[in-house]
Amino acid sequence: MQIDEEVAKLLQLKAQLGGDDGKHQFVLKTAKGTRDYNPKQMAIREKVFNTIIGCFKRHGAETIDTPVFELKETLTGKYGEDSKLIYDLKDQGGELLSLRYDLTVPFARYLAMNKITNIKRYHIAKVYRRDNPAMTRGRYREFYQCDFDIAGQYDAMIPDAECLKIVHEILSELDLGDFRIKVNDRRILDGMFAVCGVPDDKFRTICSTVDKLDKLPWEEVKKEMVNEKGLSEEAADQIGEYVSMQGGMDLAERLLQDQKMSQSKQACAGLSDIKLLFSYLQLFQVTDKASAEKVRTTEVQVMVASAQKNLLEEKLKLITELWNAGIKAEVMYKKNPKLLSQLQHCEESGIPLVAILGEQELKDGVVKLRVVATREEVQLIHNTHTVSLLAHGRMT
Amino acid sequence: MNMLGMFCIRACSGLVGCRTATRVRSLHSLPGITVAQIDEEVAKLLQLKAQLGGDDGKHQFVLKTAKGTRDYNPKQMAIREKVFNTIIGCFKRHGAETIDTPVFELKETLTGKYGEDSKLIYDLKDQGGELLSLRYDLTVPFARYLAMNKITNIKRYHIAKVYRRDNPAMTRGRYREFYQCDFDIAGQYDAMIPDAECLKIVHEILSELDLGDFRIKVNDRRILDGMFAVCGVPDDKFRTICSTVDKLDKLPWEEVKKEMVNEKGLSEEAADQIGEYVSMQGGMDLAERLLQDQKMSQSKQACAGLSDIKLLFSYLQLFQVTDKVVFDLSLARGLDYYTGIIYEAVLTQAGVAPVTTDAQNGAPSEESVSVGSVAGGGRYDGKCRVWASALASRGSSPSWSRKPRHIG
Numbered sequence: 135m136q137i138d139e140e141v142a143k144l145l146q147l148k149a150q151l152g153g154d155d156g157k158h159q160f161v162l163k164t165a166k167g168t169r170d171y172n173p174k175q176m177a178i179r180e181k182v183f184n185t186i187i188g189c190f191k192r193h194g195a196e197t198i199d200t201p202v203f204e205l206k207e208t209l210t211g212k213y214g215e216d217s218k219l220i221y222d223l224k225d226q227g228g229e230l231l232s233l234r235y236d237l238t239v240p241f242a243r244y245l246a247m248n249k250i251t252n253i254k255r256y257h258i259a260k261v262y263r264r265d266n267p268a269m270t271r272g273r274y275r276e277f278y279q280c281d282f283d284i285a286g287q288y289d290a291m292i293p294d295a296e297c298l299k300i301v302h303e304i305l306s307e308l309d310l311g312d313f314r315i316k317v318n319d320r321r322i323l324d325g326m327f328a329v330c331g332v333p334d335d336k337f338r339t340i341c342s343t344v345d346k347l348d349k350l351p352w353e354e355v356k357k358e359m360v361n362e363k364g365l366s367e368e369a370a371d372q373i374g375e376y377v378s379m380q381g382g383m384d385l386a387e388r389l390l391q392d393q394k395m396s397q398s399k400q401a402c403a404g405l406s407d408i409k410l411l412f413s414y415l416q417l418f419q420v421t422d423k424a425s426a427e428k429v430r431t432t433e434v435q436v437m438v439a440s441a442q443k444n445l446l447e448e449k450l451k452l453i454t455e456l457w458n459a460g461i462k463a464e465v466m467y468k469k470n471p472k473l474l475s476q477l478q479h480c481e482e483s484g485i486p487l488v489a490i491l492g493e494q495e496l497k498d499g500v501v502k503l504r505v506v507a508t509r510e511e512v513q514l515i516h517n518t519h520t521v522s523l524l525a526h527g528r529m530t
Numbered sequence: 531m532n533m534l535g536m537f538c539i540r541a542c543s544g545l546v547g548c549r550t551a552t553r554v555r556s557l558h559s560l561p562g563i564t565v566a567q568i569d570e571e572v573a574k575l576l577q578l579k580a581q582l583g584g585d586d587g588k589h590q591f592v593l594k595t596a597k598g599t600r601d602y603n604p605k606q607m608a609i610r611e612k613v614f615n616t617i618i619g620c621f622k623r624h625g626a627e628t629i630d631t632p633v634f635e636l637k638e639t640l641t642g643k644y645g646e647d648s649k650l651i652y653d654l655k656d657q658g659g660e661l662l663s664l665r666y667d668l669t670v671p672f673a674r675y676l677a678m679n680k681i682t683n684i685k686r687y688h689i690a691k692v693y694r695r696d697n698p699a700m701t702r703g704r705y706r707e708f709y710q711c712d713f714d715i716a717g718q719y720d721a722m723i724p725d726a727e728c729l730k731i732v733h734e735i736l737s738e739l740d741l742g743d744f745r746i747k748v749n750d751r752r753i754l755d756g757m758f759a760v761c762g763v764p765d766d767k768f769r770t771i772c773s774t775v776d777k778l779d780k781l782p783w784e785e786v787k788k789e790m791v792n793e794k795g796l797s798e799e800a801a802d803q804i805g806e807y808v809s810m811q812g813g814m815d816l817a818e819r820l821l822q823d824q825k826m827s828q829s830k831q832a833c834a835g836l837s838d839i840k841l842l843f844s845y846l847q848l849f850q851v852t853d854k855v856v857f858d859l860s861l862a863r864g865l866d867y868y869t870g871i872i873y874e875a876v877l878t879q880a881g882v883a884p885v886t887t888d889a890q891n892g893a894p895s896e897e898s899v900s901v902g903s904v905a906g907g908g909r910y911d912g913k914c915r916v917w918a919s920a921l922a923s924r925g926s927s928p929s930w931s932r933k934p935r936h937i938g
Contacts, residue, residue, distance in 0.1 A: 162639070162678050165662050168632035170675050173686070176628045197607045201599035201707050202633055202664075202691065208593070222655040223664075226695065231596050233633075233654075244601050247593050255604070260633065264657065276632050 167265065167275025182308065183258060189303045190256040190282060193296060197256050200240040206230040212239050219263045221275075233262035237281040245285060252286035291407055295414035302420040315420075319408060322389075325401025329394045330372040332365060339363055344377060352378070382421060383412035436463045436524070437485045437506075439476035441492040446470075448491050452501070452516075456489075459525040480506045598696065598706025613739065614689060620734050621687040621713060624727065628687050631671040637661040643670050650694045652706075664693035668712040676716060683717035713907075722838055725871055725909060726845035732875050732905050733851040744904070746854055746875045749861035750839055751868050751908070753820075756832025757859070760825045761803040763796060770794055775808060776862040779876075779903075783809070808860040814843040816857050838871065863906060870909030877904055 221233040237257045258280045265273045284293040305313045343358050359365040386408040389395045415421045438453045456463040490502040504511045514520045640663050652664040668688045689711045696704045715724040736744045774789050790796040817839040820826045846852045863872045
C-alpha cells in the first residue's frame with residue numbers, strides 16, 4: 135500500500151511536468167520490452183514459421199485466431215501470482231480490457247463460446263507480459279507463443295505421443311542441434327512425494343523446489359527443501375534418490391516393481407501410462423537417446439550384401455561397378471557374413487539402400503535393391519543402365 | 531482436458547441470468563421514454579451490478595470477445611491464408627521486403643499524428659511505466675522505423691492488425707481490431723514510376739483475388755487545390771471544402787452543393803464551378819483537355835498535377851493496366867497528408883457500358899455502382915521531417931507512394 139501511495143505521488147508529479155512543458159522532447163524508440171523486426175529477421179521468422187506450421191498441418195491440425203485483447207474478466211483469476219504481469223487497457227468509458235497473457239485462456243474461451251469439445255488446433259501469435267525488468271533483465275514483454283493443443287476424449291496416450299512426435303519433428307527440422315525431450319507425470323511426482331513422507335499440503339511447494347534442479351545442484355535444492363520448506367532430511371534424501379533417475383520404458387517398469395513407489399496407486403497409474411507412451415513413441419520412432427534423425431558419419435548410399443555363402447567375388451564385382459559409376463558403396467570385410475548382420479550394419483550406419491545378391495538372382499541376371507527403412511524391394515536388371523540410373527539418384 | 535472442463539462449467543453458468551440487459555431492452559420499448567431517462571436507469575442498474583459484484587463472490591459473466599473484435603475459426607483462417615498468400619506473392623514479385631513492429635507504441639509517438647481521430651486511439655492503463663497506446667495504423671510505426679534506422683530508401687509491405695475505438699453508434703458493424711495491409715515505397719525517385727508501380731500492384735492483387743470488376747480512381751491533391759483556387763474558394767476553406775467533395779462517393783451532388791453553400795459558406799457560383807469539374811472522368815485525354823482549360827490552366831499547381839497525371843498514364847499503358855484506371859476529379863480522399871496523386875480502388879457491381887472504347891486513355895467512364903472502396907493511397911512528401919528535426923539529421927524528405935488497405 136505504501137508503494138502504491140508513492141507511485142501515485144510520482145505519477146501526479148509526472149503529469150504536472152508533462153502539462154507544463156509544451157516543447158516536450160522525446161526520443162524515438164519502441165516501448166520497453168518490445169522491438170521491430172527488420173526484413174532479415176522477418177525472412178528468418180518466415181522460414182521458421184513455415185517449418186513449424188508445415189509440421190502441424192502434416193499432423194492434421196487447423197488454426198484459429200483471437201483478438202489481441204480480452205475482456206479483463208475473462209483473464210481474471212486465471213494466472214494466480216502472474217496476474218500482476220498483465221497489461222491492462224485504460225478505462226476509456228467502455229469495457230475493461232486486457233492484453234492477452236497467453237493463448238490458452240483465449241483458446242478455452244473459444245471452445246466454450248462455440249461449444250466445441252474436440253479439436254486439434256495450433257495458434258501462433260504474440261502475447262504480452264509486463265515482466266519486471268529488475269527481475270528478468272533482457273526479457274521481452276511482447277513475444278510469440280506457438281501453441282498446439284488437442285482437446286477431446288480419446289484413448290490414453292495416443293494424442294500425447296503425437297504431441298511428442300511433433301516436438302521431435304519440429305526440433306529436428308529446425309536444425310538446432312541435438313536435443314532431448316524430458317517426460318514425467320504429475321501423478322508419479324505426487325505419488326513419489328507421498329511415499330517419501332512429504333505432507334499433502336507441501337506437495338506443490340516441494341514440487342516447485344524440485345523444479346529448480348535444472349538450474350541448481352542437488353545440495354542447494356535439498357537445502358531449500360529442508361531449511362526453507364520444512365521437510366525432514368530423511369524425506370529429502372528419499373526424494374533425492376528418485377529425482378536422479380532417468381531412463382526409458384525400462385525405468386518405468388523398474389519403478390512399478392519398486393517397493394516404495396508401488397505403494398502409491400497414483401504413481402502406478404502414471405507409470406503405466408509412461409510405459410504405454412513409450413510403446414507408442416517407439417512406433418513413432420522417437421525413443422532414440424540420440425534423436426531419430428541420426429547424424430551420419432559416413433555417406434554410403436548402397437550396402438552390397440549377400441543372402442547366401444560364397445558370394446564374395448560377385449559382391450566385389452558389383453561394388454566395383456558402383457564405385458566406378460561414382461556411387462558411394464560398402465561391403466563387409468567378411469567372406470560369409472550373415473544377411474542379418476549386414477542389414478544391421480545398414481541400420482546402425484544409416485545406409486539407405488542395400489543391394490542383395492543371391493544365387494537365384496545371379497542366375498537371372500538381376501539384383502534386389504531394398505530400402506532399408508521401409509524394407510520395400512525392387513528387382514533390377516543388372517546392367518550398366520541400371521547402375522547409371524542409380525548413380526544419378528533415380529532409384530530413390 | 532480437466533482444466534478446460536472446469537472453465538466451461540464456470541462459463542456456462544455465467545450465461546444464465548442476463549437480467550440487466552433485459553430490463554434495459556424493456557425500457558427502450560416504452561413509448562415516450564427519453565434518452566436521459568434510459569441513461570438514468572442504466573446508471574442505477576450499473577450501480578446495483580457493482581454492489582452485487584463486490585458482495586457476490588460468484589460473479590457471473592458472459593463469455594464473449596471484446597466489442598468490435600472477433601475470433602477467426604479454422605475456415606475463416608483458411609480463407610485468410612489464401613488471400614494473404616496471393617497478396618504477399620504479389621508484393622514479393624515486385625521486390626518488396628517486410629517488417630514488423632510492436633502492437634503498442636509509446637503514447638507520445640502517436641500523439642499529434644491523427645488530428646481528430648486521436649480520440650479513437652486505445653490507450654493502455656498507466657501501470658507505473660511508460661505510457662503506451664495500441665497502434666492506430668501502420669504508417670506512423672513505419673515512419674518511426676525509418677527514422678530510428680536512418681533509412682531513406684525502402685520498398686516494404688506490412689500486414690498486421692490495427693486498433694481503433696470507433697464509436698459504435700456512429701459506425702455500427704465496424705470492427706475495432708482489423709487487418710491493414712500497407713505497401714509503401716520510400717525514397718527519392720524519378721517522377722511517377724513508383725506511383726505507377728503501386729497502381730500496377732493494386733491491379734494485380736484485385737485481379738488475382740477474383741473479386742469481380744473494379745476501378746481505380748486517380749486524382750491529385752494539387753489538381754484539387756488548383757481547382758478550388760480557380761473556382762474562387764478562399765484558401766482557408768480548401769481543406770473543409772475538400773472533405774465535402776469527398777462525400778460525393780456517398781451523396782448526390784445536390785446534397786454536397788448544399789453543404790458547401792449552406793454549411794461551409796461557399797458562394798453558389800463557386801460551388802457550381804466546382805460541380806462542373808468534379809463530374810469529369812477520363813484518362814490521359816482528360817488531363818490534356820484540362821491543361822488547355824482556360825480556367826484550370828491559370829493554376830500552376832493544377833498544371834503540375836495534370837502533367838504528372840499524363841506521365842502516370844503513359845507508364846500505366848506500358849504496365850497494361852489502363853483498362854481499369856480512371857482519372858476522376860471528384861476523388862478527394864479524407865486524409866490530410868497526401869501531397870500528390872491519390873487513388874482509390876472500388877469494386878463495381880453491374881456490367882460495364884463503355885462510353886469510350888479508347889483503352890489508351892483510360893477506363894470507360896460510365897455510370898457504375900460502387901460497392902465500396904477496397905484499396906487506396908497516394909503520394910506524400912515530407913512526412914519524415916517531423917522526426918528528422920527531432921533527430922537532428924539531414925533533412926532529405928523522402929517521398930512516399932503508399933497503398934494501405936483494410937482487410938476485414
